[in-house]
Amino acid sequence: MHADGAIDGFDPEAVREIRSRLTAVREQGIRIGFAIESGSRAWGFPSPDSDYDCRFVYIRPVEHHLALTAARDVIEFPIVGDIDTGGWDLRKALRLALKGNAVVVEWLKSPIAYEEEVGFRSRLGGLLDLIMVPEKVAAHYVGLLRQHFQSEGEGAIKLKKLLYAVRPAIALEWMRQRSFQALPPMNMLECLEAISIASDLRTAILDLVQVKKQTREMGExxxxxxxxSFLSNAFQRYSEILREFSRDPDGDRRAQHLADKFYVQEVLYRSS
Structure with missing residues (x-):
């Protein structure tokens, strides 16, 4: 991001509209920890007409927690044109992180930020390093692979659908080659570069990315x-690996305690 707030390759009008929406959130007294670009632009394979997918994590002030009616744990704006903006309450983000949902850690690692509160990303990142269990994250990526992988694969298919299956498969391979002891980068191309796979498969994936970058979002x-074959083998391999992972109830309780403490500290942050 440039000093004037511009983001390379992004439509300035879209960026201004997104920041206007974020301002509307803050005007309700809600803190925004960070607001980033998610989706294919941050994953490294945008199309010429890819949406702008702004996602943010927010913290409600103390008084919102004292109302009789609980506030929703998401803030959503209508999708207008190619601008899609939405956020999660920090409570929701932490609950999902404890279950192994990789979304919040991917947001945290996004290379494209619209805005962020100084220090919040590092504080949240430090917590996620302690509470996120790579084996649970692997299960999340297997679920994504199952959701997007089309086993029939005969004839033309949507390139978007195919790459949305390739991304979790590459993330899983990245994790396997590190004995499931770390979490992968958000950018698929960065992830691909850091794993050892057959050169012809790497070339085929990169060629597919190039085609998508030159083709409209729903191109086939x-x-x-x-x-x-890579997707089929990955789905079979990692579905089997998931059965070998053991549970750690004591570790889960420790993680829950740390997340609870972090959440209370963030809600009280700046409240005095």
Whole structure:
């Protein structure tokens, strides 16, 4: 991001509209920890007409917690044109992180930020390092792979759908090659560069990315057989690996305690 707030390759009008929406949130007395770009632009394979997917984590002030009616744990704006903006309450983000949902840690690692509160990302990142269990995150990515992988794969398919399956498969391979002891980068190309796979498969994936970058969001094409085989083998391999992971109830309780403490501290932050 430039000193004037511009973001390379982003429509200035879209960026201004997103920041206007974020301002409307803060005007309700709500803190925004960070607001980032998610989706294909941050994953490294945008199309010429990809949406702007702004996602943010927010913290409600103490008085919102004292009302009889609990506030929603999401803030959503209508999708207008190619601008999609929405946020999660920190409570929701932490609850999902404890279950292994990788979304909040991906947001935290996004290379594209619209705005952020000084120090919040590092504080949240320090907590996530303590409470996120890589094996649970692996289960999250297997779920994404199951959701997007089309086993039939005959004929032309949506390139978006295919790459949305490739991304979790690459993330899982990144984790496996590190014995499931760390969490992968958000950017798929960065993840791909850091794993050891067959050179022809790497080339096929990169070629697919290039096609998507030059094709409209719903463009279709024939899936390369190498990529189809990679997805099929990944789904089988990691579905089996998940059965080998052991549970740690004591670790879960410790993580819950740390998340509770962090949440209370953030709600009280600046309240005095």
């Amino acid at each position: 094409g024939l899936p390369p057989m190498l990529v189809q």
